[in-house]
Amino acid sequence: MAGRRADRPLLLIAAGGTGGHMFPAQALAEAMLARGWRVKLSTDARGARYAGGFPREVRVEQVSSATFARGGLLVRALAPLRIAGGVIAALIGQLRDRPAVVVGFGGYPSIPALAAATVLRRPRMIHEQNGVLGRVNQVFALRVDAVACGTWPTALPEGVTGTHTGNPVRAAVLERSGAGYIPPGDYPMSLLVIGGSQGARILSDVVPEAVAALPETIRAQLRVAHQARAEDLDRVTAAYATAGIRAEVEPFFTDIPRRLSEAQLVVSRSGASSVADISVIGRPSILVPFAAATGDHQTANARGLVEGEAAILIPEEALDPRALAAQMAAVLGHPGAAQAMARNALALSRPDATDRLVELVESLTERVRS
Numbered sequence: 001m002a003g004r005r006a007d008r009p010l011l012l013i014a015a016g017g018t019g020g021h022m023f024p025a026q027a028l029a030e031a032m033l034a035r036g037w038r039v040k041l042s043t044d045a046r047g048a049r050y051a052g053g054f055p056r057e058v059r060v061e062q063v064s065s066a067t068f069a070r071g072g073l074l075v076r077a078l079a080p081l082r083i084a085g086g087v088i089a090a091l092i093g094q095l096r097d098r099p100a101v102v103v104g105f106g107g108y109p110s111i112p113a114l115a116a117a118t119v120l121r122r123p124r125m126i127h128e129q130n131g132v133l134g135r136v137n138q139v140f141a142l143r144v145d146a147v148a149c150g151t152w153p154t155a156l157p158e159g160v161t162g163t164h165t166g167n168p169v170r171a172a173v174l175e176r177s178g179a180g181y182i183p184p185g186d187y188p189m190s191l192l193v194i195g196g197s198q199g200a201r202i203l204s205d206v207v208p209e210a211v212a213a214l215p216e217t218i219r220a221q222l223r224v225a226h227q228a229r230a231e232d233l234d235r236v237t238a239a240y241a242t243a244g245i246r247a248e249v250e251p252f253f254t255d256i257p258r259r260l261s262e263a264q265l266v267v268s269r270s271g272a273s274s275v276a277d278i279s280v281i282g283r284p285s286i287l288v289p290f291a292a293a294t295g296d297h298q299t300a301n302a303r304g305l306v307e308g309e310a311a312i313l314i315p316e317e318a319l320d321p322r323a324l325a326a327q328m329a330a331v332l333g334h335p336g337a338a339q340a341m342a343r344n345a346l347a348l349s350r351p352d353a354t355d356r357l358v359e360l361v362e363s364l365t366e367r368v369r370s
């Protein structure tokens with residue numbers, strides 16, 4: 001799409017706070033810029049820290065917003081004022097900029113832009129990464145023109161129809177989509193253990209002991225890569241060493257796409273991006289949802305892969321070394337079953353999530369024109 005700057009449609013993205021909201025927002029921003037749109041990002045000071053990852057052409061606007069869910073009495077009491085201030089600024093901004101579409105990716109910093117777009121009746125949509133709507137998306141689901149779902153199925157309020165777009169994944173993950181899977185066998189095998197972006201203590205408590213309890217035929221061939229919190233590194237490393245198991249233990253693997261593609265089995269939390277990465281590359285997994293996640297959304301995130309026989313779910317309360325060892329053996333001791341899980345995971349993936357989001361954004365402008 002050529003044209004003078006002012007002729008090009010403007011996409012206003014509203015997203016807040018954490019990587020979970022900002023990474024899919026960034027993927028959409030990059031794709032829309034490539035299609036000749038202008039893009040503006042509305043976020044708060046916390047979100048602005050992630051804005052460095054966005055292309056330089058994206059204008060970043062910091063808004064005033066607040067949550068009622070955290071903070072002391074005074075902070076909560078002032079929340080309505082902070083939100084009202086943000087909404088007024090957003091109304092003025094949208095009257096001036098006339099965005100063609102406003103897209104919210106969740107998080108309370110997305111409130112002002114979505115509220116202003118609702119008042120001004122601008123084309124608007126939300127993207128929810130998890131299988132349960134976050135608090136802000138819950139409020140706006142009934143007030144937007146489209147609800148894009150990263151996870152399928154997503155629990156939606158009555159009367160709301162969602163579109164399954166999927167969650168955008170990194171280019172390095174996409175490059176390995178469908179990379180051939182080597183089923184487990186009588187040769188070196190890789191087990192990858194990941195606990196979201198922070199690492200998960202419960203996996204550090206249970207996985208080393210579970211690996212030690214595996215039948216000797218499997219254990220002797222196993223190489224483990226285990227992401228652990230910084231404070232757990234030493235004890236996890238020692239636990240594997242004591243059991244005579246070869247393991248790399250790191251606080252964060254920067255080469256997860258490669259490690260996923262080389263894994264015979266993944267043991268993981270079911271954060272939205274982890275599930276999307278596992279599915280796009282197509283690997284069997286054992287998922288342990290974070291029980292304290294809002295609305296138990298990690299259980300919902302795992303549902304599609306579990307029902308599609310691509311993953312095994314172990315709730316936190318049922319996770320112990322014996323139970324985990326039994327499930328690991330069920331995959332690593334049965335190449336045919338492992339291969340089928342890998343195939344099912346890939347079949348359920350949405351490697352074209354960004355394209356689907358782009359289509360939805362453009363369909364909104366067309367709907368408004370016609």
Ligand SMILES: CC(=O)N[C@H]1[C@@H](OP(=O)(O)OP(=O)(O)OC[C@H]2O[C@@H](n3ccc(=O)[nH]c3=O)[C@H](O)[C@@H]2O)O[C@H](CO)[C@@H](O)[C@@H]1O
Pocket residue numbers: 018019020021129130194195196197198227251252253254255256270271272273274275277290293297298301
């Ligand atoms: C604890 C918590 O509330 N987590 C939430 C947070 O996810 P959180 O950011 O913890 O986890 P996600 O699974 O969404 O993303 C983790 C990402 O980090 C990658 N990775 C992981 C380990 C590693 O060593 N290297 C690496 O690159 C994974 O492959 C994945 O791409 O936001 C998500 C999206 O709203 C939610 O679904 C999660 O429930």
